[in-house]
Amino acid sequence: MSTTELPAREAMEFDVVIVGAGPAGLSAAIRLKQVAPEASVVVVEKGSEVGAHILSGAVIDPIGLDSLIPGWRSEDTPIKTAVTADRFYALGSSGALRLPLALMPPLMSNHGNYIVSLGEVCRYLARKAEALGVEIYPGFAAAEVLYENNAVAGVATGDMGIGKDGQSKSGFTRGMELRGKYTLLAEGARGSLSKELIERYGLAHDREPQKYGIGLKELWQVAPDQHRRGLVQHTLGWPLGNATGGGSFIYHFDDNLVAVGFVVHLNYKNPYLSPFEEFQRFKTHPLVSDTFKDGKRICYGARAITEGGYQSVPKLVFPGGALIGCAAGFVNVPRIKGSHNAMLSGMLAAEHVAAALAAGRANDELSAYEAAWRSSPIGSDLWRVRNAKPLWSKLGTFAGIALGGLDMWTNTFGFSLLGTLKHGKPDSATLLPAAQCKRIAYAKPDGKLTFDRLSSVYLSNTNHEEDQPPHLIVRDPALQRSSELGVYAGPSSRYCPAGVYEWVEEGGTPRYVINAQNCVHCKTCDIKDPNQNITWVPPEGGGGPNYPNM
Numbered sequence: 001m002s003t004t005e006l007p008a009r010e011a012m013e014f015d016v017v018i019v020g021a022g023p024a025g026l027s028a029a030i031r032l033k034q035v036a037p038e039a040s041v042v043v044v045e046k047g048s049e050v051g052a053h054i055l056s057g058a059v060i061d062p063i064g065l066d067s068l069i070p071g072w073r074s075e076d077t078p079i080k081t082a083v084t085a086d087r088f089y090a091l092g093s094s095g096a097l098r099l100p101l102a103l104m105p106p107l108m109s110n111h112g113n114y115i116v117s118l119g120e121v122c123r124y125l126a127r128k129a130e131a132l133g134v135e136i137y138p139g140f141a142a143a144e145v146l147y148e149n150n151a152v153a154g155v156a157t158g159d160m161g162i163g164k165d166g167q168s169k170s171g172f173t174r175g176m177e178l179r180g181k182y183t184l185l186a187e188g189a190r191g192s193l194s195k196e197l198i199e200r201y202g203l204a205h206d207r208e209p210q211k212y213g214i215g216l217k218e219l220w221q222v223a224p225d226q227h228r229r230g231l232v233q234h235t236l237g238w239p240l241g242n243a244t245g246g247g248s249f250i251y252h253f254d255d256n257l258v259a260v261g262f263v264v265h266l267n268y269k270n271p272y273l274s275p276f277e278e279f280q281r282f283k284t285h286p287l288v289s290d291t292f293k294d295g296k297r298i299c300y301g302a303r304a305i306t307e308g309g310y311q312s313v314p315k316l317v318f319p320g321g322a323l324i325g326c327a328a329g330f331v332n333v334p335r336i337k338g339s340h341n342a343m344l345s346g347m348l349a350a351e352h353v354a355a356a357l358a359a360g361r362a363n364d365e366l367s368a369y370e371a372a373w374r375s376s377p378i379g380s381d382l383w384r385v386r387n388a389k390p391l392w393s394k395l396g397t398f399a400g401i402a403l404g405g406l407d408m409w410t411n412t413f414g415f416s417l418l419g420t421l422k423h424g425k426p427d428s429a430t431l432l433p434a435a436q437c438k439r440i441a442y443a444k445p446d447g448k449l450t451f452d453r454l455s456s457v458y459l460s461n462t463n464h465e466e467d468q469p470p471h472l473i474v475r476d477p478a479l480q481r482s483s484e485l486g487v488y489a490g491p492s493s494r495y496c497p498a499g500v501y502e503w504v505e506e507g508g509t510p511r512y513v514i515n516a517q518n519c520v521h522c523k524t525c526d527i528k529d530p531n532q533n534i535t536w537v538p539p540e541g542g543g544g545p546n547y548p549n550m
């Protein structure tokens, strides 16, 4: 059967349809059932189980959790490690300068925060949601937005069992329509349906472009004498040059676990830069390398993080629904924290949805949610740090961080000398032609502290059905060859953290090979491709990484 002759989809009706079981989606679901117990709420999640696609640091600010589940501290939760020590370093190639915390604005303090696996926290939230009667369907990607009279009327999950050739295979199952009075998009950074809605309804009109970083992370079981339970350590500087934004995090938690990660801002200019290799190089610094001696790397993954902040948040509402969490982009960049705002925005939207349902409304604009967020704790959290990222981008790491810190201090007292700075270009427009840039030589991995991409992807437990339509769509292959390769020397083969893209020579002609089954759903290609020629769409539900506790 060809896809043009598919049978009609079955439809299920709900009050509220939520796309994505991350902190935003699950908090919205829980809050809805708390304030409107009769409301029917469904959550679809593309990971094989809740948490399978969640990757974060993570040090969480419990402000969201305290408001959602006030008694969580007396329960058995996966939130077991309070932050006990907080260190910040500027790195040179062999030295490290510890920055006094007293110089940092109070909002940077991690006192009172917790080190967690955000995936485990999401599993805990999912149990809470289900106990309240929320229906959660993991293993189903929301692949299509349903529209009625120019309003969003729900989503459809993707068909399963369609081959590469577009023909249905044995085991074919038609997707399901999940129709709702309101649909909340909680897809996280660069959500595919969220992107469609932002474009269709012009939600980013008059806003600064959204900015992103790519965050790569490994989880290590370290030797007991290297573990400092509760220690949070951040660095900036080496191995990145002053003109490239980013930095590292190292969090010691639970039983001898260390989360180590590296974020590279995706407005970098040199197409030869490889965020993956920079991360591997970072671990060799004398400040940190001993931590991993005699340790074992147990998991790897990567995910984009939103960095645009206050001035890049799009209009949150459209007829029939709203964006919540990082689908809108509520990360506080200097704090590298977004999960608290993801939760708070989910709750805030839920309260406005519940009020609309109580008033008998459906499929209209939740304008009160849009009006409320800037004066909520989310707005004040992002307002105070709104110039940090633009200063970092314009002045480089050291001057940018120094001036950004000063601006955050003045904002602590309610004013800024700088107003609200702009970001300028989207990240897809920042690469320079390769001819203007220097190649970067990266050392070979040693297999103990530093690794290659393929052995890393293996640790993400990534799996996709191979015989399915492509989920990485190159709109114009000729443009990819002439520009991505010809002008920019093939940056996708370096920015992709999973080795999905390769240019291989075949009979003297370069061929673009896309190893889609390795994709860890970080969304970097959709963001960074210089011609916006690559579009990420959800593959069959259940495919992708299977993170146990990232």
Ligand SMILES: Cc1cc2nc3c(=O)[nH]c(=O)nc-3n(C[C@H](O)[C@H](O)[C@H](O)COP(=O)(O)OP(=O)(O)OC[C@H]3O[C@@H](n4cnc5c(N)ncnc54)[C@H](O)[C@@H]3O)c2cc1C
Pocket: 019, 020, 021, 022, 023, 024, 025, 044, 045, 046, 047, 051, 053, 054, 055, 056, 057, 058, 059, 060, 061, 118, 140, 141, 142, 143, 186, 187, 188, 189, 191, 192, 193, 214, 215, 216, 217, 261, 263, 303, 304, 305, 324, 325, 326, 327, 330, 331, 336, 337, 338, 339, 340, 342, 538
């Ligand atoms: C490397 C890194 C480090 C970070 N460190 C911290 C930290 O220390 N502290 C902190 O507070 N924040 C941190 N953040 C930010 C934090 O992770 C995010 O702000 C937070 O996860 C956003 O929550 P969310 O629910 O909006 O989206 P996500 O957590 O991204 O969840 C979205 C969910 O939706 C699912 N989904 C997406 N599209 C679809 C679809 N079409 N159909 C079905 N399901 C879909 C995804 O599979 C996923 O499960 C970090 C982020 C990164 C990348």
Ligand code: SF4
Pocket: 472, 495, 496, 497, 498, 499, 500, 518, 519, 520, 521, 522, 523, 524, 525, 526, 536
């Ligand atoms: S193909 Fe794209 S989304 Fe997938 S891992 Fe590579 S850069 Fe990330």
